[in-house]
Amino acid sequence: ETGVTQSPTHLIKTRGQQVTLRCSSQSGHNTVSWYQQALGQGPQFIFQYYREEENGRGNFPPRFSGLQFPNYSSELNVNALELDDSALYLCASRNRGGYGYTFGSGTRLTVV
Amino acid sequence: DAKTTQPPSMDCAEGRAANLPCNHSTISGNEYVYWYRQIHSQGPQYIIHGLKNNETNEMASLIITEDRKSSTLILPHATLRDTAVYYCIVRVPSSNTGNQFYFGTGTSLTVIP
Numbered sequence: 001e002t003g004v005t006q007s008p009t010h011l012i013k014t015r016g017q018q019v020t021l022r023c024s025s026q027s028g029h030n031t032v033s034w035y036q037q038a039l040g041q042g043p044q045f046i047f048q049y050y051r052e053e054e055n056g057r058g059n060f061p062p063r064f065s066g067l068q069f070p071n072y073s074s075e076l077n078v079n080a081l082e083l084d085d086s087a088l089y090l091c092a093s094r095n096r097g098g099y100g101y102t103f104g105s106g107t108r109l110t111v112v
Numbered sequence: 113d114a115k116t117t118q119p120p121s122m123d124c125a126e127g128r129a130a131n132l133p134c135n136h137s138t139i140s141g142n143e144y145v146y147w148y149r150q151i152h153s154q155g156p157q158y159i160i161h162g163l164k165n166n167e168t169n170e171m172a173s174l175i176i177t178e179d180r181k182s183s184t185l186i187l188p189h190a191t192l193r194d195t196a197v198y199y200c201i202v203r204v205p206s207s208n209t210g211n212q213f214y215f216g217t218g219t220s221l222t223v224i225p
Contacts, residue, residue: 004155033213042199042215043156056212090155100146101213103155 004029004104006091012110018079021107023091025072032074033101034066035090043090049074078109086111115139115202121220124194130187132219134200137181144203145176146213147185149196156199159185190223197221 003026013019025032031050035043045058049068063079072093078085088108092101117135124130136145144163148156160167160174162183167174173186187194197218204212 035213035215040217042217043213044215045212048212058212092155100158100161102158103148105153105155 004091004093004102006089006104006107008107009105010108010110012112013081015081015083015111017081018077019081019109021076021078021089021091021109023074023076023093023104025074025091025093026095026102027072028095029072029093029102030095032068032072032091032093034074034076035092036060036085037088037090037106039087046076081111083111085109115204115214116200116216118198118200118216118219120217121222123222123224124187124190126192126223126225127189130185130190130194130221130223132185132187132198132200132221133182134184135182136200136202139180139202140204145174145180145183146201146203147172147174148199148201148215149194150199150218151196159198161203190221192223192225195221195223 005024007022033048034046037043046060048056052068065077068074088106090103090106092103094101144161146161147159150156160172162174162176176183197220199215199218201213
């Protein structure tokens with residue numbers, strides 16, 4: 001049992017639209033990271049939140065944004081969707097001082 | 113920049129030890145080596161991590177060379193359920209960018225009956 005739940009599991013959107021992906025972490029996991037995994041590739045770091053503030057970001061444009069809430073849930077928002085945004089989006093969380101991240105099973109986003 | 117290099121694929125006979133190599137020649141002194149695996153259609157699963165000492169847990173052993181430029185993940189008795197993509201990751205602690213995990217493309221391990 002992963003302890004990190006992502007919704008929805010699959011999603012189809014049209015180019016130019018906006019999408020919100022959701023993640024529910026384990027209680028006490030106050031650090032959450034989001035990753036994008038294209039087909040056949042390893043996950044790529046998008047950003048990280050700690051105590052509801054972004055404290056790290058990978059090489060992704062500003063149209064990728066996020067929120068973290070006090071109840072250990074978080075969101076990834078992507079505006080102006082492009083075809084290349086089609087990927088598996090993974091949420092990972094840990095508690096402060098924890099050594100490993102627990103990953104969710106991801107949301108498969110398809111942009112058409 | 114993945115910071116790690118792994119062979120793209122490996123086979124292992126069921127019941128035998130699987131030894132998965134990883135090169136991380138540019139690793140810095142405060143960067144940890146993590147191993148995760150990803151079974152098809154699932155999120156990555158934590159296996160083990162280390163800084164400079166060898167580590168062992170119920171899943172695997174991690175052998176890190178003295179110069180820390182490479183490591184080997186050992187699954188002592190591979191089973192069919194160990195078939196997955198294995199990622200060797202360098203965790204970069206940073207006050208500016210958070211604790212990023214740099215994933216490469218991993219090693220696809222196939223355990224053969």
